[in-house]
Amino acid sequence: MTKKLKIEHYISANPFTDKVIEPEETGLLLANREDEKERIDYVITSASKGFPQNIAILGEIGMGKSSMLNYIQARCQIKTGIYFSRINVTEDTSEEILIKSLVKDLLDQARVGLGSSLIGMVDFGKKRQEKEIDKQIKGINVTKASQKQLGDPLLRIVSVSSQIIEEKGRPEDIFEVIQLLREVMKIIKKDVKTIAVLFDEGGYVAKEKSIALLQRMKLIFQNKPFMLCIGGSPTLFSEYGKIEQTFPNLFLHHNRLSLKPLDKQGIRELIQKRLALVRIKGKDVEPFSEKSIQTILDESSGNPRRIVGIAGYTLYLSRGKYGYIEPVTVLEASDSTLITLGGEAFDRLKKDLHEICLIIGKYPNSTFEQIRKYLSQITKSEISKSTLSPKINELQKLGYIEINQIGREKRCFLKSFLQKYYNQIIRE
Ligand SMILES: Nc1ncnc2c1ncn2[C@@H]1O[C@H](COP(=O)(O)OP(=O)(O)OP(=O)(O)O)[C@@H](O)[C@H]1O
Ligand SMILES: [Mg+2]
Secondary structure (H helix, E strand, O other): OHHHOEHHHHEOOOOOOOOOOOHHHHHHHOOOOHHHHHHHHHHHHHHHOOOOOOEEEEOOOOOOHHHHHHHHHHHHHHOOOEEEEEEEOOOOOOHHHHHHHHHHHHHHHOOOOOHHHHHHHHHOOHHHHHHHHHHHHOOOOOOHHHHHHHHHHHHHHHHHHHHHHOOOOOOOHHHHHHHHHHHHHHHOOOOOOEEEEEEEOHHHHOOHHHHHHHHHHHHHHOOOOEEEEEEEOOOHHHHHHHHOOOHHHHOOHHHEEEOOOOOHHHHHHHHHHHHOOOEOOOOOOOOEOHHHHHHHHHHHOOOHHHHHHHHHHHHHHOOOOEOOEOHHHHHHHHHHHHHHHHHHHHHOOOHHHHHHHHHHHHOOOEEHHHHHHHHHHHHOOOOOHHHHHHHHHHHHHOOOEEEEEEOOEEEEEEOHHHHHHHHHHHHO
């Protein structure tokens, strides 16, 4: 049948978009993450019964951390007793953002319909705040007596939040806001078993300047009813450990989920799940041949972002073809896709690691000692072995290089997608 059909005759659109999988799509699109999902379901079920535990999603770039956090969010959404706030961390995430997000999200979910408006009131004078809150409370669907009780804590939330936002707050303020939020929830008869905070890009707060925030977070998340769900790179915990030694203790060993590359079956599943969305009814042909799936595995090393990128471009190149997609087309698509993704990965490295990668790109198969010499030459300063070794190991953990042990010698290579990028920039 495929011989008579062009691929575009049965695949109506290109579903391989490199977007984080949304919470409501996770059931449909996440491939090859059964163990992780099972673990998360178990943790969330316990949390909804009043036993919150912190959980971390660790993985190389593009391995699916944000999508997995969205899966956690989806589970929080369907369980009663769990309230959550999602914070997308950036370089300047501060307590202000943490507080705003908590107040807004928790009140919104409690359906008091006050979340956004309360945050909007922080700039008002006290009189106006009182008036506004009075007005808003009348719209809340609780008894008259409860409405009356709500006034005070809500006004306190606004006033303490404004102090934090104006950076005039005291360290304990954040706890007061949280305490007040719980009081509000109680008055409106919400049974709060767990408050989950979903924190993506956890690496951003692993900076020297965020030590205060980390310490504060530790105080919050070591206690019930809080639960921290954090996403970050495979080196996240060692980075935290350097800044706040005890922070990693918040996460039980078995709640640190390391996302692995997809295997061949996983890639098949990823492709089938996406194509199911755009398949023209009644035409159940799989356009990707077995050999082409194997080629995607070889080229992507199982990294979901690279799989999506390669599969998407391959499908585009094959749109007008008859029959199955063959490995040659995958290879053609993969070349340009990997160069782009390699460049992006290079750009995300810190300067010192970036430099080491350039050296390994130029001299593949180098030993640590050779890299040390080249680096010393380039930087015109003597780099010691004990400074260099941890950095090389970090690059390996982050998924940028491979280290082959041959006898007693360790030799370094860039991962092939990065080597492709390197070869390209040298040519230009
Ligand atoms: N298990 C999976 N099944 C199918 N597609 C996936 C899976 N995991 C991730 N993806 C896809 O891979 C791409 C990268 O996913 P995502 O953005 O979640 O990764 P990430 O680890 O958060 O990346 P980054 O390191 O850039 O933050 C997205 O296109 C996403 O849709
Ligand atoms: Mg992400």
